[in-house]
Structure formats: structure tokens, C-alpha cells
Amino acid sequence: MSETVLIRSQADEDTVELKHEPYRPAKPTRRGPGYLLRQIAGVDETILDWVPEERHRYSRLGAIVLNTGLMAALSMLALLGSHDVPIAALVPAALLWGYVILTFDRWLITDTHGSSGMGTGKFLARLAISILMGLVVAEPLLLWMFSSDVHTQIGKDRTTLLDTYRSTLKRCNPLSGEPPADASGCTKEYVLNVPGSPRPLLDSKKAAEDERVKINAAIADIDTEIKRREDLARQECNGTSGRGLTGRVGEGPNCRQLRGETAEYIASSNRPQRQDELNAVNTKIADIGAQISTASQGYAEAVSKAIKEAVDAKEAALETPGLLDQVRALSQLADQNVFVQLQSWLLRLLLVVLDALPVITKRLSRPTTYDGLLSRQLTISDKLHHKTLKSRSDQALGDLDVQIQETEHNIRVRRERIEEQGRDAEADRQATLDAQIEELARRLRGDS
Structure with missing residues (x-):
């Protein structure tokens, strides 16, 4: 199919020529x-x-x-x-x-x-x-x-992280130097090694206080026993009736005996020495308390400084927010x-x-129509490829057959040539042998 297009010639505008262009x-x-x-x-x-x-x-x-x-x-x-x-x-x-x-x-x-x-x-x-x-x-x-909101959320998360880290450091490292009241989560990461801790002084004070409790208990026991003995002697001397008492008023033998036993007990109980020990322990506790007060002030400042340095180091160690940080922040924003x-x-x-x-x-x-045309072209290309391969295969097989026949022919020719050469050589050898026999016979005839 073709279409006819009218084109006016540039050489002569009055002349009209027909030009045929293909439609497809x-x-x-x-x-x-x-x-x-x-x-x-x-x-x-x-x-x-x-x-x-x-x-x-x-x-x-x-x-x-x-x-x-x-x-x-x-x-x-x-x-x-x-x-x-x-x-x-x-x-x-x-x-x-x-x-x-x-x-x-x-x-x-x-x-x-x-x-x-x-x-x-x-x-x-x-x-x-x-x-x-x-x-x-x-x-x-x-x-x-959401980059602005994401970075704001990351900043909040990191602030919360640093605040939690700071509070854990304060909880695990009391300014007083005493053991933390709640040691849960106080791993090695959160325990600061700050010199000048009043902990040894606190331990010494605790030991002195324990010793004071023991001395006070011993003195209380002595005082109780002295009071018991004095009350018993007083009752005997006053004529009070009761178990183990005579009930007679005055300083009789039992009255004097009880008073003597009381005096002996007081002398042997070392009550004054115990009091001196108590006074010495109280003085020691007071001295240690003063030392703790002085040491605690410097230690509290050192701990506060160490906590600040640890928090600053952790903040400096935080890297630039990565992809995972941003994705996590975006997820938090979506949840909120x-x-x-x-x-x-x-x-x-x-x-x-x-x-x-x-x-x-x-x-x-x-x-589309294009799909159909392409499909048909692919089908035709497949057939052409198949036919081409078959043609090339047939041609190659024919050439191979001809080559085989030529090879067989050459072999036959070479075999015949070799056989002919063998026959010629055998004839020459036989002729030579006949000549030699004839020559030998002639010599024999001449000699005779």
C-alpha cells in the first residue's frame, strides 16, 4: 500500500510532480x-x-x-x-x-x-x-x-541517655564515700576509682562504734549486777522479808556479808577501766568524725568532677547519628x-x-500491536535460526563426507603406488639374480 503526495517543484512552481512514499x-x-x-x-x-x-x-x-x-x-x-x-x-x-x-x-x-x-x-x-x-x-x-524532627528526637534520646548515665554514676558513687544504698546495675562501667575516699575512715568509725556498743553492754551488765547486789544487801539490812532474806533489821552477819560481796564484785568487775575504755572509744569516734568531715568535702568534689568527666567522655564518644539512629528516631516519632x-x-x-x-x-x-509484531519477528527469527543451523549442519556434513571420500581415494592411490613399486623392485631383483646365474653358468662352461 502506498500514498500519493503532491509536491510542488522548486524549479517551476507551475509544474506538479507525483512522489510516492511507502505507507509502512x-x-x-x-x-x-x-x-x-x-x-x-x-x-x-x-x-x-x-x-x-x-x-x-x-x-x-x-x-x-x-x-x-x-x-x-x-x-x-x-x-x-x-x-x-x-x-x-x-x-x-x-x-x-x-x-x-x-x-x-x-x-x-x-x-x-x-x-x-x-x-x-x-x-x-x-x-x-x-x-x-x-x-x-x-x-x-x-x-x-522529617530530617529536622528526626534530629530533634535523636538529641532528646541522647540527652535522656546521658541523664540516665549521670544518675547511675551518682547512685553507684555516693559523695559520702559510703557503699551505695541500691547497688543494682552498678557494674564495673559505673564504678569510679576516685582517690581520697573516706571509706577507710568510715570503716574505722564503724568498728569503733561496734566496740563502743560492746563496752556499753558490758558496763550495763556490771551496773545491773551491782544494783542487784546493793538492793539485796539493803533489803537484808532493812529487815525486808523475802526469799534468801532473814527479815531481821540491822547490820547482822548476812547484811555485812552481802555488802562485802557487793564491794568485792565492784572491785573485781573493772568498772572504772571499762569506763576509761568507753571514754577512749568516744574520743576516737569523735576524732574519726572530724577526719571524715574533712575528707568527705574533698572527696565529694573529686567524685562530682569525675562524674562530669565521665559524662563528657561518653557524650564525646557518641558518633554522628547514623542511618539506624535516624530510622529509630523516625519510628519513635511515628509512635508519638x-x-x-x-x-x-x-x-x-x-x-x-x-x-x-x-x-x-x-x-x-x-x-499492543508492537507486542504482536515483536512476537512474530521473534518466532521468525527462531525459525530462521533453526533453518540456518540446519543448512550449515548439512553443508558441514556434506563437506565432511567429501573430505572422507577424498581421504579414502588418496589412501587407495598410495597403496597401489606402493604395491607397484614393490613389484618393480621384485622384478629388478629377479633380473639381477638371473644375470648372476647366467654369468656363473658361463664361467663354469669356460672353465670346463
């Missing part, structure tokens, strides 16, 4: 943005020239694939921009990642060209890959969108704020849909 294939277009987009979609332009009406369709499909690559590049740019990465490495890395995603999506689409339809299994597999890629692309963009959670999932869903859109579009669309 259409005039090729190998430039412009549409052509580049179709290359991204993975179409064969030589086949598409037969159905130029579908060029726009595949240009739009290529634009969809390009969008996913651009979103991936933007995602990587946002991710790297949140870290201490040289600016010279940002754009190449982002473009490389976008190219990887674009290439992968292009493969997902190109693989469906020429088929009459996409099976459910293939569609679900490609859709799952697209969803996975969409989620990977979405997360950095989410972090970039319904709006953040809703926006996060909406953006994820949007990017997943964008990345899966080429596959979904291909699934929902009817097979």
Missing part, C-alpha cells in the same frame, strides 16, 4: 526526547516503525521508568546528604544508584515485550520486586522529609504522632506505586 514502515525517528524515552522502555525502533501510532504509548512508559530512576537518585542524594560525605561524591553516587534502579526497572518492562499477556505468577514476582525496590527508595526520602505515621505510610505507598507502576501498567494494558 513509517519514516524513522531516531532523535528527540521521545526516542530517548522509548529506548529506556526497551523497544525496537525498527519494529515500532511499522506501528508509529504506538510511539507515544511507549514514550510514556519510558517516562514512568525514568521517574523511578530519578526518585532513586533523589533518595540516595538525600541519604548521603545527611552524612559527612564529600560533595564531590554525592552526585555521582546518587546517579549511579538511580542508574541501577532504572536498569532494573527497564529489565522488568523489556522482559514483557512481545508476550501476549503477563501470567499471574510472573506479575506477582515482578510486583514483589517492584514493591521491595519502592520501599528501599522510600526510606531515605522519609528521613529527609499519628500525623507523622500517616504521612510516612502515605509516602511509602506513593513511592511503591510509582516504582510498581510500569509493571502494573503493563499488566492492566492489552497486548
Whole structure:
């Protein structure tokens, strides 16, 4: 089929000539943005020239694939921009990642060209890959969108971490130098080795106080016994009736005996020495208390300084917030704020849909004329390849048969030549032998 186009000659405007151009294939277009987009979609332009009406369709499909690559590049740019990465490495890395995603999506689409339809299994597999890629692309963009709130949340988390660390240090390292009242969680990490602790003085004071308690108990026992004996002697002397008492008034033998026993007990009980020991222990406790007061003041300042230095060191050891820190902070924000959670999932869903859109579009669309042409061309190419291989195989087998026959012929010729040479050599040998016999016979006849 052809179409007739009227073209006015430039040489003579009054002359009209007829020029016939083929209707199909259409005039090729190998430039412009549409052509580049179709290359991204993975179409064969030589086949598409037969159905130029579908060029726009595949240009739009290529634009969809390009969008996913651009979103991936933007995602990587946002991710790297949140870290201490040289600016010279940002754009190449982002473009490389976008190219990887674009290439992968292009493969997902190109693989469906020429088929009459996409099976459910293939569609679900490609859709799952697209969803996975969409989620990977979405997360950095989410972090970039909420970057201000994310870094604020990270700051709060780190402040809470440092406050908890500081409070644990204070609990495990009392300023008084005494053992912590609650030692749970006081591992080696939280116990500070600060010199000048009043702990030995506190232990000495505790030992002195324990000794004072013992001396007081011993003195109390002596005083109780002295009082008991004095009361018993007084009752005997006063004539009080009772068990072990005579009931007679006056200083009788029993009265004097009880008083004497009381005096002997007082003399043997070392009550004055015990009192001196008690006074000495009280003096020692007072002296240690004064030393503790002096030592505690300096130790409390040293512990406070050590705690501050430990907290400062831990704060300095905290690295620049990484990807995991940002993801954790974003998750906390989503748990605290319904709006953040809703926006996060909406953006994820949007990017997943964008990345899966080429596959979904291909699934929902009817097979195009281009698909049919490509399918037929692939079928014809398969047949041509099969026929070509068969032709080459037959030719190679024929050549091999001829070569075998030539080889067999050459072998026969060489064998015949060798046999002929053998026969000639045998005839020469026989002739020589006959000549020798004749010569010998002639000599014999001459001699006789």
C-alpha cells in the first residue's frame, strides 16, 4: 500500500510532480526526547516503525521508568546528604544508584515485550520486586522529609541517655564515700576509682562504734549486777522479808556479808577501766568524725568532677547519628504522632506505586500491536535460526563426507603406488639374480 503526495517543484512552481512514499514502515525517528524515552522502555525502533501510532504509548512508559530512576537518585542524594560525605561524591553516587534502579526497572518492562499477556505468577514476582525496590527508595526520602524532627528526637534520646548515665554514676558513687544504698546495675562501667575516699575512715568509725556498743553492754551488765547486789544487801539490812532474806533489821552477819560481796564484785568487775575504755572509744569516734568531715568535702568534689568527666567522655564518644539512629528516631516519632505515621505510610505507598507502576501498567494494558509484531519477528527469527543451523549442519556434513571420500581415494592411490613399486623392485631383483646365474653358468662352461 502506498500514498500519493503532491509536491510542488522548486524549479517551476507551475509544474506538479507525483512522489510516492511507502505507507509502512513509517519514516524513522531516531532523535528527540521521545526516542530517548522509548529506548529506556526497551523497544525496537525498527519494529515500532511499522506501528508509529504506538510511539507515544511507549514514550510514556519510558517516562514512568525514568521517574523511578530519578526518585532513586533523589533518595540516595538525600541519604548521603545527611552524612559527612564529600560533595564531590554525592552526585555521582546518587546517579549511579538511580542508574541501577532504572536498569532494573527497564529489565522488568523489556522482559514483557512481545508476550501476549503477563501470567499471574510472573506479575506477582515482578510486583514483589517492584514493591521491595519502592520501599528501599522510600526510606531515605522519609528521613529527609522529617530530617529536622528526626534530629530533634535523636538529641532528646541522647540527652535522656546521658541523664540516665549521670544518675547511675551518682547512685553507684555516693559523695559520702559510703557503699551505695541500691547497688543494682552498678557494674564495673559505673564504678569510679576516685582517690581520697573516706571509706577507710568510715570503716574505722564503724568498728569503733561496734566496740563502743560492746563496752556499753558490758558496763550495763556490771551496773545491773551491782544494783542487784546493793538492793539485796539493803533489803537484808532493812529487815525486808523475802526469799534468801532473814527479815531481821540491822547490820547482822548476812547484811555485812552481802555488802562485802557487793564491794568485792565492784572491785573485781573493772568498772572504772571499762569506763576509761568507753571514754577512749568516744574520743576516737569523735576524732574519726572530724577526719571524715574533712575528707568527705574533698572527696565529694573529686567524685562530682569525675562524674562530669565521665559524662563528657561518653557524650564525646557518641558518633554522628547514623542511618539506624535516624530510622529509630523516625519510628519513635511515628509512635508519638499519628500525623507523622500517616504521612510516612502515605509516602511509602506513593513511592511503591510509582516504582510498581510500569509493571502494573503493563499488566492492566492489552497486548499492543508492537507486542504482536515483536512476537512474530521473534518466532521468525527462531525459525530462521533453526533453518540456518540446519543448512550449515548439512553443508558441514556434506563437506565432511567429501573430505572422507577424498581421504579414502588418496589412501587407495598410495597403496597401489606402493604395491607397484614393490613389484618393480621384485622384478629388478629377479633380473639381477638371473644375470648372476647366467654369468656363473658361463664361467663354469669356460672353465670346463
